[in-house]
Amino acid sequence: MIDSMTHRKLSNAAQRLGLTLPRHDATNATCATWRTRILSTRTLRMSALILAMASTATWASDVKSQETQAAADIANKTDTCYVEGVSDRLNCGFVTVPENPNKPDGKQIQVHYVVLPAVKNANHQEALLAIAGGPGQSAIENAAGFDAMLSKVRQQQDILLIDQRGTGRSNLLACDEGAQSPLSFDDNNVDTLAETQKCLTKIDADVTQYGSLNAIKDFEAVRAHLGYKKLHIYGISYGTRMAQLYMRLYPEHLATVTLDGIVPMQQSVLEIGSAIDRGFDLLFKDCQATAACNSQFPQLKADFERVDAKLATGPVMENVYDPVTGEKTMLTMTRGKFSGSIRMALYQANVRALLPHAIHQAAKNNFQPILGLYALTIDNAGMAMGMHASVVCGEDMHRITPTMREQAQHSFMGRTMLEGLEATCSVWKVPAVDDSFSEPINSNIPTLLLSGEIDPATPPSWGELAIEKLTNAKHFVAPYATHGVAYQSCANNLIADLVRSGSVNDLDGECLNKDVRRSFYLNASSVEPLNATSTKTTTTDDHTSTGAKE
Amino acid sequence: MNKIIAMVRKELIDAARDKRSVMAGLYYAIGTPLIMCGLFMVLIGQLTSPDDLKITIKNPDKAPDLVRFLSNKGITQGAADGSDAKDLKAIELIISTDYAAQMNQGKSAEITIVADNSEEKLQNSIRRLEKQLQAYSAEMGSLRLIARGIDPRVVQPLKVNVQDKATTDSKGGMILGIAIFTMIYSVFISGMNLAIDTSAGERERNSLALLLSHPLTTRQLVLSKIIAVSLFALLGLVLILLVSKIAYAFVPWQELGFSVNITTEFMLLMLVVGIPVALMAACLQLFVSFMAKTFKEAQSYLTMVLFVPLALSMAASYNIAPDMLQWLPVSGQQQALMDFIKGKDLPMLQLLVSTLGTLAIAILLAFGMERSLRSEKVIFGL
Numbered sequence: 001m002i003d004s005m006t007h008r009k010l011s012n013a014a015q016r017l018g019l020t021l022p023r024h025d026a027t028n029a030t031c032a033t034w035r036t037r038i039l040s041t042r043t044l045r046m047s048a049l050i051l052a053m054a055s056t057a058t059w060a061s062d063v064k065s066q067e068t069q070a071a072a073d074i075a076n077k078t079d080t081c082y083v084e085g086v087s088d089r090l091n092c093g094f095v096t097v098p099e100n101p102n103k104p105d106g107k108q109i110q111v112h113y114v115v116l117p118a119v120k121n122a123n124h125q126e127a128l129l130a131i132a133g134g135p136g137q138s139a140i141e142n143a144a145g146f147d148a149m150l151s152k153v154r155q156q157q158d159i160l161l162i163d164q165r166g167t168g169r170s171n172l173l174a175c176d177e178g179a180q181s182p183l184s185f186d187d188n189n190v191d192t193l194a195e196t197q198k199c200l201t202k203i204d205a206d207v208t209q210y211g212s213l214n215a216i217k218d219f220e221a222v223r224a225h226l227g228y229k230k231l232h233i234y235g236i237s238y239g240t241r242m243a244q245l246y247m248r249l250y251p252e253h254l255a256t257v258t259l260d261g262i263v264p265m266q267q268s269v270l271e272i273g274s275a276i277d278r279g280f281d282l283l284f285k286d287c288q289a290t291a292a293c294n295s296q297f298p299q300l301k302a303d304f305e306r307v308d309a310k311l312a313t314g315p316v317m318e319n320v321y322d323p324v325t326g327e328k329t330m331l332t333m334t335r336g337k338f339s340g341s342i343r344m345a346l347y348q349a350n351v352r353a354l355l356p357h358a359i360h361q362a363a364k365n366n367f368q369p370i371l372g373l374y375a376l377t378i379d380n381a382g383m384a385m386g387m388h389a390s391v392v393c394g395e396d397m398h399r400i401t402p403t404m405r406e407q408a409q410h411s412f413m414g415r416t417m418l419e420g421l422e423a424t425c426s427v428w429k430v431p432a433v434d435d436s437f438s439e440p441i442n443s444n445i446p447t448l449l450l451s452g453e454i455d456p457a458t459p460p461s462w463g464e465l466a467i468e469k470l471t472n473a474k475h476f477v478a479p480y481a482t483h484g485v486a487y488q489s490c491a492n493n494l495i496a497d498l499v500r501s502g503s504v505n506d507l508d509g510e511c512l513n514k515d516v517r518r519s520f521y522l523n524a525s526s527v528e529p530l531n532a533t534s535t536k537t538t539t540t541d542d543h544t545s546t547g548a549k550e
Numbered sequence: 551m552n553k554i555i556a557m558v559r560k561e562l563i564d565a566a567r568d569k570r571s572v573m574a575g576l577y578y579a580i581g582t583p584l585i586m587c588g589l590f591m592v593l594i595g596q597l598t599s600p601d602d603l604k605i606t607i608k609n610p611d612k613a614p615d616l617v618r619f620l621s622n623k624g625i626t627q628g629a630a631d632g633s634d635a636k637d638l639k640a641i642e643l644i645i646s647t648d649y650a651a652q653m654n655q656g657k658s659a660e661i662t663i664v665a666d667n668s669e670e671k672l673q674n675s676i677r678r679l680e681k682q683l684q685a686y687s688a689e690m691g692s693l694r695l696i697a698r699g700i701d702p703r704v705v706q707p708l709k710v711n712v713q714d715k716a717t718t719d720s721k722g723g724m725i726l727g728i729a730i731f732t733m734i735y736s737v738f739i740s741g742m743n744l745a746i747d748t749s750a751g752e753r754e755r756n757s758l759a760l761l762l763s764h765p766l767t768t769r770q771l772v773l774s775k776i777i778a779v780s781l782f783a784l785l786g787l788v789l790i791l792l793v794s795k796i797a798y799a800f801v802p803w804q805e806l807g808f809s810v811n812i813t814t815e816f817m818l819l820m821l822v823v824g825i826p827v828a829l830m831a832a833c834l835q836l837f838v839s840f841m842a843k844t845f846k847e848a849q850s851y852l853t854m855v856l857f858v859p860l861a862l863s864m865a866a867s868y869n870i871a872p873d874m875l876q877w878l879p880v881s882g883q884q885q886a887l888m889d890f891i892k893g894k895d896l897p898m899l900q901l902l903v904s905t906l907g908t909l910a911i912a913i914l915l916a917f918g919m920e921r922s923l924r925s926e927k928v929i930f931g932l
Contacts, residue, residue: 088714155804323700372698372701373696516619516622518618528615528650
């Protein structure tokens with residue numbers, strides 16, 4: 001599935017694992033963590049549709065009896081609560097909506113939201129709605145990350161987070177984890193159909209009702225419930241699709257929109273295969289263009305291809321120590337796990353820096369670094385795979401053309417993903433959306449589009465597609481950013497400017513060009529070459545293509 | 551009753567005639583919030599670390615990745631030619647010449663921060679630098695573990711969740727404590743000149759004896775003077791509330807992570823709570839002024855006597871007060887007001903007791919005055 005859309009899951013300093021996400025706001029105490037829900041091909045195959053949700057135990061709020069929309073004041077409608085990673089008192093609540101909007105008297109579900117109150121609320125009529133990616137991530141579980149990234153916005157505006165239907169606390173569509181150990185498990189031998197079927201029978205919901213179009217109605221219901229007249233929207237990854245739908249359906253309630261890591265309406269997310277391949281290529285090129293990396297790993301691409309070819313013939317079985325428990329266990333390193341680990345590492349610039357070393361070691365038959373990277377991808381479920389399937393099967397599957405199918409055959413990742421999804425969708429049976437769904441958004445709402453040049457999921461060209469009919473928009477490409485530009489550059493300040501001024505005219509993307517690259521690891525310990533004078537990491541800039549395109 | 555009203559009018563007209571000395575009292579009410587806000591604006595600018603923190607980095611070429619990481623966090627090397635010397639903070643970061651070698655061996659690479667930790671203006675910047683170095687270190691540590699096939703979560707055995715019960719309003723409690731203090735102070739200051747003028751001053755001008763020769767009881771005289779002075783004190787309070795409401799909104803409190811809101815509810819509560827305080831202040835000031843022999847003497851006595859209620863208020867606003875203080879006049883009201891602003895429940899009992907105490911003192915002093923005015927010694931200042 002489209003883990004591509006995963007964006008980072010952050011948590012607070014207390015639980016930090018150490019891997020910081022690039023953030024600009026140095027005054028904020030929280031330290032981001034590596035908690036990206038990283039789906040390996042295993043999950044792609046749906047056998048791991050099967051993700052135990054990360055604990056939401058920190059919810060202090062007791063969900064009260066069903067609240068009616070008629071309640072008078074925000075203060076009365078919401079409860080004080082805390083969420084993981086944010087020490088401040090927040091307001092939590094939910095709206096009750098019909099699962100199927102065409103059957104208003106049928107099954108009802110709760111859509112939960114959290115408001116991070118503004119430090120100094122300048123305008124009670126407005127808030128910023130941050131929409132998580134995935135599809136399938138919980139916005140509320142990512143509250144700490146949003147809070148840190150949007151801290152400047154929050155000085156004057158409430159931040160509104162909504163768990164989209166099927167995710168987090170809003171009627172989560174997830175499945176149990178399989179009994180197999182993720183290390184020894186061989187993802188080549190998975191019966192996707194059976195696993196998916198097993199998952200579906202366990203889910204107590206009409207899975208056809210969990211697409212974006214129903215979810216956007218929920219968002220609008222929450223807005224009305226809380227009494228905000230206008231919303232600013234920040235959407236990341238798949239969240240940009242939701243943001244664009246909001247622009248299409250309820251433009252009168254939007255003040256500004258920021259799309260970060262853009263999935264244009266015209267694009268089927270299943271075309272991600274080529275984006276992933278592009279991400280791999282950029283990694284090899286970057287290493288080649290960096291003197292220290294090139295001298296240490298002169299054959300990086302060949303190294304990768306050698307390992308890939310070897311694993312294609314069959315997995316490597318090895319006795320290893322479990323990355324978490326330290327116990328001896330069997331590792332089955334498959335082609336899918338290998339590529340999947342590398343792919344997920346590409347999402348974060350600091351982890352990406354470890355890849356040349358990891359690939360090189362794998363070529364020398366040492367899978368220890370790859371095991372470390374793979375371990376990051378197995379724990380911590382952040383994605384509701386049932387909801388993920390509901391969205392992708394209804395909105396993207398039918399857009400696959402024979403040419404795309406043909407193209408996917410050339411790419412290992414593209415092919416595996418497509419096969420896995422086709423099997424999943426044959427079980428999920430979600431009716432396809434109308435063709436009008438895929439039309440570009442035509443709007444004059446002030447819109448900021450952000451793309452990262454080395455993004456392995458949503459390349460800058462997708463941003464170009466999205467801006468096609470936006471008449472009041474700017475698209476910035478951050479040359480050194482991966483997926484989620486606002487988390488790794490000054491773009492979060494641009495968002496604060498946009499929200500404050502309500503216009504894209506004065507936004508200047510120059511600061512995105514600041515060289516924030518991370519040096520590649522040359523061994524398991526260091527990024528700095530020993531003879532520093534001769535091999536500085538300053539290199540020829542082969543991608544300084546940033547610039548405002550209006 | 552009519553006589554009292556006539557007397558109050560006379561006192562107010564009297565006061566209005568001597569505009570300068572009376573206005574001097576009111577200037578306080580207008581000026582203090584403005585000055586405080588100005589000071590806070592300067593203070594906030596100095597306390598917060600600048601977006602772009604410029605420091606001196608020695609041997610930046612030994613750790614280019616670290617330098618880029620810091621610059622991404624807004625911590626950059628000052629220009630070599632000293633052109634930005636004005637913004638350059640006196641913080642030096644020395645990267646050891648062995649940095650790369652130590653790193654490559656998987657050891658801890660040495661870096662040194664040289665700065666004066668006692669300089670308040672630098673503290674935030676130093677902490678920020680330390681935090682970012684810590685973050686870089688933690689990140690590298692995690693990646694070193696990953697490179698060895700170990701999940702970095704295993705070195706984070708504790709996960710500490712913090713649930714802060716403060717609201718953005720209550721975090722500004724300290725500032726508001728000071729603000730409330732200035733407001734209570736204004737009750738005392740605003741009426742002071744009038745109190746002296748209408749007692750010791752009147753006696754010096756020999757008009758007090760003249761007044762008493764009218765068909766008035768001393769009680770009526772005392773009451774009307776108290777009312778006139780209280781009205782002035784309350785006028786000062788209204789002024790300071792209005793000016794505060796406007797001025798405090800201009801200070802960028804949010805940069806310190808909290809908000810300071812002078813709400814209409816608070817203003818009303820402050821006014822209601824302020825009435826008994828104003829009465830007591832008027833009685834106290836009149837009483838002391840009558841006791842003094844001359845205008846000047848009254849002024850110096852009052853400054854000393856006023857110290858008591860102000861000390862009470864001050865103690866409450868800095869939270870250094872023992873619990874007993876919440877039952878006492880002035881400090882009791884002050885604490886109740888602070889609780890109100892922090893969004894806690896009003897401590898009704900304490901507020902009631904301290905208000906009654908305030909009124910009791912006022913009545914006692916009024917009686918004392920009434921009695922003393924029967925003595926010719928007091929009337930003629932003999």
